[in-house]
Amino acid sequence: MRPHGAPAMSRHVTVRLSSGAVxxxxxxxxxxxxxxxxxxxxVGERRWRAPAPVExxxxxxxxxxxxxxxxxxxxxxxxxxLDEDCxxxxxxxxDAAPPAQGAGRPVIIWLHGGGxxxxxSAGFDPHRLAAAGGAVVVAPNxxxxxLACFGHxxxxxxxxxxxxxxxxxxxxxxxxxxxxxxxPGRVALVGSSYGALMIAAHLVSPASAGLFHRAILQSxxxxxxxxxxxxxxxxxxxxxxxxxxxxxxxxxxAATAAEHGWTAPGDDPEAALARLRRVPVAELLQxxxxxxxxxxxxxxxxESPGTALPAGRFHRMPVxxxxxxxxxRFFVGLFAELAGRPVTxxxxxxxxxxxxxxxxxxxxxxxxxxxxxxxxxxxxxISTDRAWARPTWELGRALAEHTGTWLYEFADRDAPQPVPxxxxxxxxxxxxxxxxxxxxxxxxxxxxxxxxxxDRMNRYWAAFxxxxxxxxxxxxDWPGFETGHVQSLAPEHIGGTDYAAEHRLDLWERMP
Numbered sequence: 001m002r003p004h005g006a007p008a009m010s011r012h013v014t015v016r017l018s019s020g021a022v023x024x025x026x027x028x029x030x031x032x033x034x035x036x037x038x039x040x041x042x043v044g045e046r047r048w049r050a051p052a053p054v055e056x057x058x059x060x061x062x063x064x065x066x067x068x069x070x071x072x073x074x075x076x077x078x079x080x081x082l083d084e085d086c087x088x089x090x091x092x093x094x095d096a097a098p099p100a101q102g103a104g105r106p107v108i109i110w111l112h113g114g115g116x117x118x119x120x121s122a123g124f125d126p127h128r129l130a131a132a133g134g135a136v137v138v139a140p141n142x143x144x145x146x147l148a149c150f151g152h153x154x155x156x157x158x159x160x161x162x163x164x165x166x167x168x169x170x171x172x173x174x175x176x177x178x179x180x181x182x183x184p185g186r187v188a189l190v191g192s193s194y195g196a197l198m199i200a201a202h203l204v205s206p207a208s209a210g211l212f213h214r215a216i217l218q219s220x221x222x223x224x225x226x227x228x229x230x231x232x233x234x235x236x237x238x239x240x241x242x243x244x245x246x247x248x249x250x251x252x253x254a255a256t257a258a259e260h261g262w263t264a265p266g267d268d269p270e271a272a273l274a275r276l277r278r279v280p281v282a283e284l285l286q287x288x289x290x291x292x293x294x295x296x297x298x299x300x301x302x303e304s305p306g307t308a309l310p311a312g313r314f315h316r317m318p319v320x321x322x323x324x325x326x327x328x329r330f331f332v333g334l335f336a337e338l339a340g341r342p343v344t345x346x347x348x349x350x351x352x353x354x355x356x357x358x359x360x361x362x363x364x365x366x367x368x369x370x371x372x373x374x375x376x377x378x379x380x381x382i383s384t385d386r387a388w389a390r391p392t393w394e395l396g397r398a399l400a401e402h403t404g405t406w407l408y409e410f411a412d413r414d415a416p417q418p419v420p421x422x423x424x425x426x427x428x429x430x431x432x433x434x435x436x437x438x439x440x441x442x443x444x445x446x447x448x449x450x451x452x453x454x455d456r457m458n459r460y461w462a463a464f465x466x467x468x469x470x471x472x473x474x475x476x477d478w479p480g481f482e483t484g485h486v487q488s489l490a491p492e493h494i495g496g497t498d499y500a501a502e503h504r505l506d507l508w509e510r511m512p
Contacts, residue, residue, distance in 0.1 A: 012064070017176050020057040024091075025064050030127040031093040033180075035067030038172040039165065041085035042143060047277045048155055051087060051168040066090070069120025070144040071281045073288065076334060077419050078118035082281050084147065089140035089169055090121045093180050094130045104183030106466035109173060109212065110139040111166065113193030113219075113431065116292030117145040125439035132455055133462020133472075136182035140169035145288030151249030151295055152257065152276065154269025159249045159295025163201050167300075170202075170211035188214040188465035192431065194292070196220035196321070197242055200305040200395075201294055203314040210315075214468055216461065217321040219388065219430055223395050224306045228355040228512060231328070231387040234336040234343055234379060238355075243304040246297035256287050310398040318468040319399050320461075322408035322486075323392050325502075326427035328383035332376050333421035333429070343376040345369055351379060359511050366507055376424065386511065388430075389503035396481050405481040406470055409499055410436075411490040412453065416443055433457070433489075449491040457489055 013026045015033065024033035039051035046052060067088040074080035094105070110126060112119040121139035130137045142148065148162030157164070174184045189212040191199045196217035202208040203215060221227075227239040244252075254272070257263045262279045263272040296304045308314055336342055343351065348369060352360035363382065372378035392407070399405045413425075415432040418440075426432070435443050436454035446454055460470040460478070470478045470487075476494045479485040488497035500506065 014060060015179050017179060018056075019054050021060040022063040023060045026095070027127070029095050030130055031095065031180075032127070033063040033091040033093075034065060034122070035088045036061075036063055036091065037088050038140065039087040039168045042087060042147070042161070042165075043084045045277060047084065047147065048150060048152075048158070048161060048273070050157070050161070050164050054087075066122035067141065069118075069122065069141055071147060071285060071288075072114075072118045072144055073285050075114075075118050078114055078120075078123075081120075082285075084281055086120075086141050086143065087165055087168070088121075089138055089172070091177075091180055092126050092130045092137040092139075093182075094127075094134050094136075104178055104186070105181050106133070106135045106186040106188065106462065107173060107177055107182040107184070108135050108137045108188050108190050108461065108465050109170065110137060111189065111191030111195030111198055112139070113191070113195050114144070116149070116162075116194045116197075117288050119144070119194075123441060124434070124437075126437070128439065128454065129437050129458045129461065132458030133466065135462045135465050136177060136180050138169070138173055138177070138182075140166060142166050142169070146284045146291040147281075147288075149249075149291040149294055150253050151246060152253040152269070152273060153250050154273055155250070155253075157298040157300050158253065159244065159246060159291075159293070160298060160300040163198060163205065163294055164207075164300055166198060166202070167205070167207050167211065170208065174211060185213065186466060187212045188216060188461075190216040190218070190461065190465075192218040192434065193221060197223060198294070200309065201243075201301055203317075203319075204303060204305045204308045205301050207300055208315065213317055214464055215317060215319045216464060217319070217395075218433065219323050219327060220321060220392060220395060221388070222391060224310065224391055224398070225394075227387050230351045230355050230379070231383040233331045234351060235341060240293075241304070241306050242293055243296050243301075243306055244293040246295040249293070249295045253291075256290060260287065309395070312402040314402075316403050318404040318406075318464070320406045320408065320464055320470060321392060321396055321399070322410065323384075323388045324428045324430060324432050325409055325411040325413065326380065326384055326432075327388040327430045328380040329377070329424070329426050330418065330421075330430035330432075332380040332383065333424040333426060334419055337376050337424045338421060343374075343379045345375050348375050348378065352382075356512055363507070363511065366504060373425075385503040385505075386508055389499065390505055390508040393499065393503075393505055400481045404469065406464075406478060406487070407481045407485070407499070408478075408487040408489055409497060409502075411488045411493075411497070412436075412450065414491075415450070416446070428490075437461070453489065453491045453494070456494060
């Protein structure tokens with residue numbers, strides 16, 4: 001395997017699609033195609049409309065350079081962008097021996113995280129994931145934030161434009177992936193954080209039926225319910241369920257537009273939307289953080305996944321899901337400790353009271369400060385257990401009532417940090433597993449023991465995409481969640497862990 005970031009021999013390779021030919025690169029053991037459009041640019045009058053078919057092109061379109069992400073503000077983990085022409089995807093194809101004649105390779109469609117406002121496909125090089133199990137990996141960009149989840153009176157199916165973009169990418173895969181050697185009948189939808197939340201929506205959306213056949217949710221956040229104050233980020237109030245009724249979103253969108261002066265008093269819905277489609281994207285991004293909740297009640301998402309999934313009203317398929325051992329250390333470290341607003345011993349009781357009300361004293365007895373090196377680590381443990389482990393356990397139990405389900409925990413506390421947190425022990429924090437699946441910009445090569453774990457994880461993921469269960473030659477057994485099994489993934493141990501005891505779920509099941 002070549003060192004991360006090292007140059008590799010490259011030559012061009014061309015694939016002819018139904019919309020036109022694309023020229024990618026053949027690299028060291030894989031082929032890479034970047035920036036392929038799967039829908040028309042959602043600009044001008046197409047802003048806040050369903051994605052339109054891509055315009056065919058003549059000649060050969062260059063697909064050797066990454067396309068820009070959706071419009072987004074700058075973050076410590078993502079660069080800013082203002083380009084609304086963002087409906088593109090990347091395809092990575094392993095050069096290993098092809099499958100048996102007539103059979104295509106399994107397909108992994110990767111939905112990135114970023115909180116619903118940030119991120120893009122270009123930050124993830126999936127060639128190791130592709131090579132581990134001979135899978136074709138597709139990574140789409142879709143609209144984010146205010147361009148994805150905005151609603152307003154008169155706006156058809158508002159709050160679902162990012163979801164509709166992803167469905168357009170799924171239809172593209174069904175139509176085109178065989179041209180890259182992929183099997184459109186074996187498609188796994190894989191997503192991290194906000195990407196996992198969107199998979200929950202795809203499991204419920206009628207328009208996603210038949211477009212994918214397995215699902216892997218990495219660190220899904222708040223799929224089934226609300227999140228207490230401060231347990232995502234200290235200082236952030238309680239968060240409602242991640243799904244918003246369409247009528248409520250319309251009212252909120254209209255109020256936001258009026259507050260910013262994007263619409264005029266007396267505008268009817270048609271005139272207001274015409275004005276809104278002319279607002280510069282940089283101005284819209286001032287409100288983007290307020291529009292990250294997909295709306296339900298329309299054609300694309302008729303029912304809240306928080307209601308539909310526990311009731312068994314979802315597309316039946318095998319599901320894997322899991323968390324990292326120290327999810328919340330990322331948020332406490334980045335947005336509190338490093339931001340100059342650390343959790344303190346004096347502030348700890350206030351956080352508990354505001355988050356848990358009358359239950360605060362009991363929780364404090366289970367998480368006393370003298371058991372932790374710092375108050376920040378104490379609060380990160382509470383947040384990990386309540387905001388991440390408990391909801392994921394509950395979602396796993398709900399899914400396992402109806403379909404084959406496998407649960408995991410990424411547990412390498414020496415994992416490379418997704419964002420540097422100097423002076424704060426990140427442990428196996430949120431997004432810590434991504435360096436094992438992808439080459440990330442600026443990330444150093446993994447040490448030997450961690451490369452071994454990365455290889456096994458990628459083989460599990462690829463086997464699941466291929467066969468609907470995480471099993472393969474040379475891989476440790478992974479029993480299903482119906483047995484209560486949770487697979488710990490660490491360099492020194494791959495096997496069962498007592499997830500419920502580790503995260504005090506007997507306590508949290510009684511808490512707000």
